Amino acid sequence: MEADTLALAQQMDFSLWALFARATLIVKLVMALLVLASFWSWSIVIQKIITYRAARREAAEFDQAFWSGEPLDGLFDEIGPQPAGSAQKVFAAGMVEWRRSHRDDGGLIAGAQARIDRSMDVAIAKEAEKLQKGLPVLATVGSTAPFVGLFGTVWGIMHAFIEIAAQQNTNLAVVAPGIAEALLATGLGLLAAIPAVIFYNKLSADSDRIVAGYEAFADEFATILSRQLDA
Structure with missing residues (x-):
């Protein structure tokens, strides 16, 4: 009897597709949701890596142009x-407010420095929002995917026990497929969550560094304008 059971278990297809095909509808929906979440996370990761690389390159090129000695008015006109x-x-926001703060007679309207600082802060906030767009999705997938997978596992194991009770048979051929299908849901949940958490932390740190660079530039630019205001 044990030999027959072992032979039957060995004949079963335990490939990922076979496990998915044998799962109940609820477990199939959970698996499909986790696979979709994983693809969504990876698309965000790839897009953000490309965006951040381009942002760092653009910031470096502009920083070189800003400190090249070219007059600021000429750089802004360019x-x-x-x-x-x-x-x-960020630079354009400061320069626009700088020019708006000049009266027709060449004098400066009072409070120009504060308005310039606020204009650059608003520009930085908008760019930071663009850089961080999509990161909450990674955080959500990383925090919820394991629990979604666990729900699929619990549902699959419950269904496996119902099958055992219906057949009144606890041999390996009856138990193994249901348990394997249920555990696949947990595996997919971890597969979606682990990369999402790792890249969320990395991309958040990268975004903070890029925004910190914008803020440092805004402070340096504000200092230059402050000297001209004092002069």
Whole structure:
């Protein structure tokens, strides 16, 4: 009897697709949801890596142009009031407010320094929001995917025990498929959650460093304008 049971168990297909096909509808939906969440997370990760790399490259190129000795008015006229780069937008926001703060007679309107600082802070906040867009999805997947997978596992094991009770048979051929199908849901949950958590932490740190660079530039630019205001 044990030999027959072992032979029957060996004949069963335990491939991932076979386990998915034999699972109940609820477990199938859980697995499909976890696979979709995993693909969604990876698409965000890839897009953010490309975006952050481009942002760092643009910031480095603009920083080189800013400190090249070219007059700030000439640099602003070259990039325009609505440039494409994030670092350029911070600079443009300050320059636009700087020019608006001049009266027709050449004098400065009171409170120019504060308005320039606020304009650059708003520009930095907008760029930070763009950089961090999508990161909450990674955090959500990382925190909920294991529990979704666990729900699928609990449901699958419950169904396996119901099958055991219905057949009144606890041999390996009856127990193994249901348990394997149930554990696959947990495995998919971990497969979706672990990369999401890792890349969320990494990308959040990268975003903070990029935004810190914008803030440092804004402080340096504000210092330059402050000297001109005092002069």
